[in-house]
Amino acid sequence: MESSGPLPFLQELLLSGKYSDLIIQCEGQIFKAHRAIICSQSPFFHAAVNGDFRENREGRIELRDEDADTVKRFLSYMYLQDYDQANGSLTLNKTREAGVVGNPDTDSIQDANTAQPSMVAEDASATEVKEIAHNNLRVYIAADKFGTYPLKKLAKDRLVSWAEKNWRDDGFPDAVREIISSVPPQETELCEDLSNVISKNVQSLVERESVLEVLEEFGVLSTAVLEKLVGRLKFSEEERERLITLCTAMRSLIFGSTVPQ
Template sequence: MEANNELLAAFATLYESAKYSDLIVQCGDRSFPVHKAVVCSRSHFFDGACSHPWKENITGIIDLSEDDHEAVEHMIHYFYYLDYLQQPKSAPVSRRHSIQKRRPSDLVLVQEDPLLAQAQAQAISSPDSSAPASPLSPSPHYRTDYFPDTKAPPTPDLDQTFDESLLDSYESDCDDDECDAFLQPPNLVVHAKVYAIAEKYGITGLKDLARHKFSIQAEHHWATLEFADSIPEVYETTVDSDRGLRDIVIQSFREHPQLARSKDMELVVRDTPGLAWELFRMGWGLPVC
């Protein structure tokens, strides 16, 4: 695990210093100096762009200005940290908006990263019998059940303001992971955008991570305007057959039928034909996908 942490720290140093960078990702007025060895190993798109005699490979510049600028920045950050939306170390921690920075051992699906595969194999074959069999296994706190049987804590209706007493009562009952998810400011729109850009550029690990983050926050923030705002992103930025985030949205409607009484949600459903059709089928007991 120490070797893996050292490798991730090295990636972070490369990102922050831009030393030895050999490729520029352009997005509007932002330029991101990156390293082909890092980005091409994690994205089918970047691998293809740098492996053929295309304009991008000749100029050393890949222009992504047509993509969402925030999503591009999170994608670049993921290439080097295997995470995004981390809280800076120097940032003050707010009781209501605390964001726990993920340790390398807690990264979702980190074992799938090709650049870390060698480190994993070396650690497994180490003669040290005290070393764990799989140092890159996900943390035991990693949630693989996207739709648990247990209900999320009660949350105020979409058209109501946040109730301070609700936070106090919930904090006394929840475990650390659940409290972290409940206290985090909702970033469902961001997660939907990151999911879409990960699909577009063939970044499997980032797509899985964005889905995981979206699922956890949807459990705890389904009754917020952020959840309503994220639905058009979910249904309009990926193809209909991509059920990654759509299934989470539909499951939220199954678990919380009171969403149908929200005026804000009514507007979203009217403006999102894909969601309206799936809710219609769900109401008649027909398969959604």
């Protein structure tokens, strides 16, 4: 019989830090982890703790380029194959560098057995909606750096799902701007997925100045949107006429009247 979730002992190891043999430090927080779990899923950590390096000798890795919440989400996935998209990520065993906060062997704020890390509140505010996109983006970037590609795919899928559900939201343009500006140019799949969301809803989106500004700022995104619209011209004549009008309007709004006919 297949397991429907993470094994209970992995949840226990995640929350208690028992038997840990690896310390991960980020923004003054210390997370107790286990090499067998972390290094087997991440080439980055595998390389860091192997060989004659300080990290191997001390059993400690300091992450200077990440934020602590992203590290918590990364570690949650390592143990539970899931992570909290909202601000209240799964609480991990942690201490402050200046001293212990509570009991590092027993204290936890959220019980992993009752947590629902993949769910997002239906009544999330506009700020929270935008933060969810930001959180998933940070996980996507970290997963790419650490070589944990199943997590990278999960984060990408959640970003696309977020865009499909929240394209009407006021925070959508800023979130798209952050995503496109943060992802390396060679990472085209996420841009393609976002352009697909925009092209499907282009008639409403082009009426918003903030969306047009993003399309004007990122030529790769606006080009992908236009390509998707042109690809739909094979539909009915009525749809064809509507799309031609939209493409012409988009080109004029984004590039101005100087674009060759």
